Amino acid sequence: MITDRSTRKRVILVAVVMTAYAVALNYQLVRVQFGPYVPVFAARSQVMGSRIEKIAPARGLIFDRDGQPLAISSSMYYIEVETRQVTDGSKEAIALVVSKMLDIPFEDLYGQLTKDWVALGQYRIRLTRPTVDQERWPITIDQTVADVLNNFLADSEAPDMSGLSLEPTSRRIYPSGSMAGHVLGFVNQEGKGFFGVEGYYDDWLSGKSITIERATIPIEARLQPDPPAGVNLVLTIDMEMQQAAEMALEKAIKASKAESGEVIVMDPKTGEILAMAVWPLLDPNSYESWLVDDEEEPVITPAVAGTYEPGSTFKILTMAAAFDNGVLAPEDEYIDTGEIEVGGVKINNWDGGAWGPQTMLGCMQHSLNVCLAYVASEKLGTSTFYSYLNSFGIGHLTGIDLAGEVAGNLRTQRHPEWTEADLGTNSFGQGLSVTQIQLITAVSAIANDGIMVQPHIVREVVGPQGVYWPKTTVLGRPIKAETAHKMTEMMAQSVETEGRLSIVDGYRMAGKSGTAQIPTEFGYDQRWTIASFIGWGPVDDPRFVVLVRMDKPQSSPWGSVVAAPVFQEVAERLVVLMGIPPSAVEPDQASEK
Amino acid sequence: MNRNRPHAFKQTQLRTRVRLTSGSVLLIVVLMILGGMYLAIGANVAGAGRQVMLLETRRAELQRSNAEFTAKLADETTIDKLWERASALGFRPATPDDIEYLVIDGYIPPAPFVAPRPLTSYFNRQGALSPAYTETMVDWAERWLGIGN
Known part of the structure; x- marks a missing residue:
């Protein structure tokens, strides 16, 4: 017991000070916990005690069909x-x-x-x-x-x-630089994919970022969850075929001094795009120069995002429609007078000449506009003609898994600006626009017994849950198998007699060249053309369809001169790379081993 | 007897004081033990947390390193480089005329390439750490009492 007065005073003083301190401390605690500045203290505590982190998974890899890495992180x-x-x-x-x-x-x-x-x-x-x-x-x-x-x-x-x-x-x-650059697209600094596969599959490739709170005071003993990973993709592209297509295209571009060009190789049975070469090249490692907002600049992935008037390559579809509808046969004759009037507009042949009596084969061999206008206007008729084009997917998206696909422009009889003259010009590929992927998909139906399959670029999707193989999707059956065989045979004969520059020794190929005028605000450009060629083979069992397009070639305006040799060069490599024996070699004639 | 009364009062006060003091000391000791245990566990958890962070950092470094090697390997095996090396060794692309085709009965073409699965998806790492590091005292009490989840 404290008896000394001064000691007691001192104890009381200490007790008062300590009590005051305790009261102040508790008051502060209450103020921090429940006072008006709770958000401020909470934020400070958050900053001091933990860190908010956004974790993004590694972007998925992209491979070619043989496992060559095309895009890695x-x-x-x-x-x-x-x-x-x-x-x-x-x-x-x-x-x-x-x-x-x-x-x-x-x-x-x-x-x-x-x-x-x-x-x-x-x-x-x-x-x-x-x-x-x-x-x-x-x-x-x-x-x-x-x-x-x-x-x-x-x-x-x-x-x-x-x-x-x-x-x-x-x-x-x-790693492959510009090779297949237009197919791949690119990823910007923020990790967002644009164009091509990177753009189309951006959500799948990038996975899902997660936000975590990592405690730092004290450090938490907790493993942070992994963000859901992006998928890995295997493309249908074969880099050897891609290289063959790009080399042939580059050589032709330099020889013809063309402004730009494209080559697409497609498997008509599965719709797999085996190669898609584009000039000018796009290197996704340094894509910045392609972001200039200029209408004159070439588009990225023009095979799906760019449209053009296909010209004579389109005649294949008109003739196939006529055969399939039963209104004409290959041996039927037409007397070409060099001029026909459809809807009040006179249509002439590419050379302005009259070719006299011609079978349908002759019409295709000599690429006679007048004959094809006759077929569409007088044999097929408006509704049947456009019905077939609709079945071939002209004017519709193909649904290919590449970003930026456009539908092209086809005015049918229901369009307010359509005139009968359109029927005549549309028959030989004028007055309408298509994408290359549309045209090659449509022609693939002829190479595939009349069955049109959806083109696609991804062969395999490998995600956390397993492997997914996209199935072949049939878009329709625009023509009968018999018609398809008839057309293929006809176009093979056409190549053998008129398309020397597209012949591949030892193999029968079918094909058609095209030379299209370029529409401008003031009518068709008088100087420049789009030279193209579409071919498929081998005729007995078509394994590939190749579409070549050259814009504004200077050495010659004709598709048969500029584009057909590119088809020949690419096809020669394709038969080797795909292991296709020459047409003359039957299995029982090949050496046994 | 009356003479002993004040002494008894004094003894009672002393006993009470001793009891109070020993009780307080005991309480302090218990609190110190609990505090020490808490600190020890806290230190262990912080140590483990630090270890986890180091391992995560190391894992990230290894993943970056792997990605770098993959990039180098991919660069060395591009079609263009293989083409250059083949040309330098005197090879040229085969033409259809160079090839003799053979029919091999029962030939099985190679299986198509299957891409590897995304790396971080093989297993769910949540829960791979012992709950001893994450269980709170309330969690423990609930578990011990058989209540809660």
């Missing part, structure tokens, strides 16, 4: 600085090393580092570099430079670079 690094850890010495060292390694002005970097970021509430900054248009972009470095910097950081004798850290981020790499 690698790393690049942002250079970041912890503003509370950086010292005066390390600021200078960081600026010096980074400026020397990346050729960025020292003053620029040092200026960023010496700013009072802590006062601004910034505890971690990302170093940037100026661009030519006075913007600032984050500095990114590849793995090699990152390794050098990491070695610097680990070396005790190296200059003090405390506060420097490298923040990894994903980078898309296309």
Whole structure:
């Protein structure tokens, strides 16, 4: 018991002070927990005690049909600085090393580092570099430079670079460069896919990002969940065929001085796109120049996103419709006077001449516009003709799994601006527009016993749940099998007699060239043409359809001169790569082993 | 007897004080033990958390390294590079005339290429860590009492 008065006073004083302290502490606790500044304290607690992180899974890989990687994800690094850890010495060292390694002005970097970021509430900054248009972009470095910097950081004798850290981020790499670039599309810096496969399958490839809260005070002993991964894709593209197509196209473009061109190779039975070559080339590793918003610039993936008037290659569909409808047979005769009037518009042949009596084979061999206009207007009739075009998918999307597909333009008799003259011009591929993928899909029906299948570019989807193989989708049966065989035989004879430049020795191929005028605001361009060729083979059992298109060739305007040799060159490689024996070789004639 | 009364009062006060003091000391000791245990467990959890973070960082580094190797390998095996190397070795593309076709009964063509599954999808890592590191005292009490989930 305390008896001394002064001691008692002292004890009471201490007790009062401690009680006051305890009351103040509790008051503060209550204020923090329930007072008006709860959100402020909660936010501060959040910042101090945990970190919100967004985790994105690695983007899915893309392979060609044989497993060659076409698009893979690698790393690049942002250079970041912890503003509370950086010292005066390390600021200078960081600026010096980074400026020397990346050729960025020292003053620029040092200026960023010496700013009072802590006062601004910034505890971690990302170093940037100026661009030519006075913007600032984050500095990114590849793995090699990152390794050098990491070695610097680990070396005790190296200059003090405390506060420097490298923040990894994903980078898309296309090892084959521009090869199949238009098929692949590209991924921008934010990881978003555009055009081609990257654009069409962006959601699938990118997986799903998740946001996690990582406790730092105290550190939590918890494994963070993995974000749902993106799928890996195997394309139908065969890189050897792609290379063959690209080499043949490049050679032809240079020889003819054409402005642009495309080659598509498709399996008519399955709809698989085996190759899709485009000129000018698109390198997805450096796609920036393609983002210029200019109507004159070539489109990306023009096979699906660009339209054109197909010209004479379209005659195949008109003639197939006539045979299938039973209104004509290959041996039927037509006397070509060199002119026909349809809907008040006079139609002439490509040479302005009259070819006299011609069978339907002759009409196709000599590519007579007058004859085809006669077939459509006087034999098929308007509704039947357009009904067939509709069945062939003209004017409709094919549904190919590439971003940016357009439907083309086909005015039928129900269109308010349609005139009867359209019937005449449409019959030989004028006055309408198609995409190349539409045309090759339609012609594939002729190469596949009349069955038209949907073109597609992805062969296999490998996701977390397993492997999925897209099935062949039949779009329709526009013509009978018998008609398809008849047309194939006819077009093979046409190639053998008139299309010397498209003949592949030892193999029977069917095909048709086209030379289309280019429509402008003031009528058709008098100087430039689109030269094309579509062919398929071998005739007995067609394994491929090849469509060649050359825009504005200078050496010759004709498809039979400019585009047919490209078909020949590509077909010669295809028969080797696909292991197709010559037509004359029957299985029992081949060597037994 | 009356003389002993004040002494008895004093003894009672002393006993009470001793009891109070020993009780307080016991309480403090118990609290210290609990505090020590809490700190020890907290330190263990923080250590394990740190270990997890290091492993996650290491895993990310290895994945980046793998991706880099994949990129290098893909670069070395592109069609263009193989073509260049084949040409340098004196090879040229075969033409149809170079090829002799054979019929082999029962020939089975190679199986189509199947892409690897996405890396992070082989198993669900949630729950791979022992619950000992994540269980709270309330969780433990609920489990012990057989209530809750």
